[in-house]
Amino acid sequence: MSYQQLEAHQRQIDRLQHLFAICGWDQATMMPEGGSQARAEAMAELEVLLHAKKTAPEVGDWIAAAEGESLSAAQQANLNEIRRHWQDARLLPADLVEALSLAGSRCEHAWRRQRQENDWAGFAPNLGEVVRLSRDVARLRAEALEMRPYDAMLALYEPGMSVVKLDQVFGDLANWLPGLITEVSERQRGEAVLTPVGPFPTEQQKALGLEVMSLIGFDFNHGRLDVSSHPFCGGVPTDVRMTTRYNEEEFVSSLMGIIHETGHARYEQGLPREWLGQPAGEARSMAIHESQSLFCEMQLGHHPAFLSLIAPRIRAHFGEQPALSAANLARLYNRVEPGLIRVDADEVTYPAHVILRYELERDLIEGRIEVADIPELWDAKMQQWLGLRTAGNYRDGCMQDIHWTDGSFGYFPSYTLGAMTAAQLRFALERDLGEMGSVIEAGRLPALFAWLSAKIWQHASLLPTDELLTQATGETLSPRWLRRHLEQRYVGK
């Protein structure tokens, strides 16, 4: 049966991608600088080989034949995903795939140092090469899929998403978010928030992080936690590689970063084992992935009841001080303050960081702006949204993120789509299990994660996004749940 041949073929691809994922993790966490050139070449070689495997002529024949075979609904969903990945892969010539992989590895590796040194002049030519190749990718995809170039990039991360829909949901946010930021800022103006006094030794932060990962169900038999300059969640579902970074001056952002990545990790660890290695067994989309990490971070991690739960553990590691009371931690974590760094942003100002990047990368990919224009536009948009200047401060401005360095244009919107989804999931979960605070206080975290597993993780890519969300929450994506969540938490509406 052709369908069986497709499954065997996908299993081979998955196994080679396993090695790619582990070596990519190693590149970011373990590899010494001098190993970078050979590693980049080795990974590009595998990428070319994977590309050849994905686009092998017989795959098209098997797909055509499988369409006439009698398949279960799940097999049919798998076939749909196989077809989508196959179409994605064959759009690009092998030399473009290799060139982008090499340029991306070089740009990303050099960026690690360049960012520290605020070296825009060194970074810009590397980024320029990545943009040039990414535009080729976008153009080829756009022509074949009959979409505008940026939509063709979005489809890589968020099948079904488009500039039209994004402008709609982000436009909705633009209507109420600036006002909410102002309102929250005024409400919080008189609030006394104590800053925890360090130092907070790395070893203690790591031990605390591991405890909190256990509390929220990370399976250490199928994963681990390490350090990288830009935190991520990689590896494979049976061996999830989470990373964080530590700053001994403060533990607050690293701890919540760990909680965020644990959300990604639990989704990966919770994917249905019987579908591992097949496209239908993969995470649904980047927005759904971010919905799981942001559920953990924002809906759960920032919830005052959760902070009450972990406050004693925090004090056990860092000693007693008034700033580490549950009440102060809640004020600290729910402080709304416009800042330069996306990953450190509170959930109210976070969408501003995303919309800014979305507008820039959309125009960059579609050729309306150039790399050289980025710093000035970044500065202007940061002023407009958050009233902050970044001129000359590339490190905390347009060089702060890893995403563009390897050509992941089209990814950023997923963060805010994920935040909306997480809020929507939370209100649906509360209909089934009761209000979050009482779920946490009753020690019912396992029930909470079992709900996410049943509604999201177990479905992997067996359903399209709209159907997945409708089954879980009763409707497709709507920004009104994020608005309700933010207004409830921050202005008590």
Add this chain to the structure above:
Amino acid sequence: MSYQQLEAHQRQIDRLQHLFAICGWDQATMMPEGGSQARAEAMAELEVLLHAKKTAPEVGDWIAAAEGESLSAAQQANLNEIRRHWQDARLLPADLVEALSLAGSRCEHAWRRQRQENDWAGFAPNLGEVVRLSRDVARLRAEALEMRPYDAMLALYEPGMSVVKLDQVFGDLANWLPGLITEVSERQRGEAVLTPVGPFPTEQQKALGLEVMSLIGFDFNHGRLDVSSHPFCGGVPTDVRMTTRYNEEEFVSSLMGIIHETGHARYEQGLPREWLGQPAGEARSMAIHESQSLFCEMQLGHHPAFLSLIAPRIRAHFGEQPALSAANLARLYNRVEPGLIRVDADEVTYPAHVILRYELERDLIEGRIEVADIPELWDAKMQQWLGLRTAGNYRDGCMQDIHWTDGSFGYFPSYTLGAMTAAQLRFALERDLGEMGSVIEAGRLPALFAWLSAKIWQHASLLPTDELLTQATGETLSPRWLRRHLEQRYVGK
């Protein structure tokens, strides 16, 4: 030109082997238990793919055509190595390669726990499967290369070596080594050796190890040190992954283990960069590799002058105590004492461990004994050579080594061939640079390593072993230099 096509083909193979090496290192150092099944499958998949690449039909045509092309001496040496690897690869069917890779991964992974639990009953069936498949390998190789089965395995690690030659050099050792062991034991009987009193914290041991690695020239821009249950030196020449293991009760064996692996690492890091990625740019053989690690460990590391050099660093980490004087460290490291564990053995008794394993694996591969016979034979040979019993103690007996778990039959002789080579190199080096002690005392370690680089590292596989050794020392391998070294160091002859 066909030769150029062969070089490009080898570069591809080398890049994929890079990923295999890093994932193999990760498997031993980082991977959680739950990741083992998927990793074994992924690595087997790549092994099959590499096998297909190495045996692609066009390679034979390119080799035949390249033989008629005008090549430099180095290109000709590379072509010879390419031909040898190609012949090695095409001898085996892909399904046997895959089966052995899977069985080896499973056996090795389970062995990590089984060894701790002294679980011979659990280990034996896994090893039996590896032996069964390795015998198939040996038989197929023997038929094609017209050699006896064990010679066909030796050729994988030590081209040109044979049972006949091994019986000759090991026979030479058997004539004088037992007498020397007795003589040294008697001389050392009255010697007072103080045992350093711990604990020796892992962090301090690691810091000391890193310092000593720096002292002997390890390049941390192209490598790192981690922990695994069985120390090894892996990775790739531009990113060498060394491992060790720590025991807080004593630092002596871990420190010398690090020095040993650093010898392997410097050889890899010192291979000629212009030949990286080609077979002629690889280490010459396992015996030559062991000669470099044993030169570092035994000729250099155990030398009283070297121990004088590092004694102050040792005391800086672990505090002052009489056992850490240079003189006591020299007595400690040069103590000859029959023991159960090969990797902890002194250099006088070490060959006994190797000859025992050589005799067992030779007979195992050639079907004269079975896995079930190993424990009893191990016990008998340990009694005969070193007067020690291992009955029932599998952990410190036949389950102590990793080599057999993944089918590396034919490797063990390399250790003692390497010890002989290291001794031979030392006397040649002394003719050029002066006596080792004065080289060390004069701070001329860089000159010592420059000599090894010029004589060994830079030649990679550009010369056959006999020629390499003759150029370096004036003659082919002879056991008399090891005898002279041991008699000089241990009985003052």
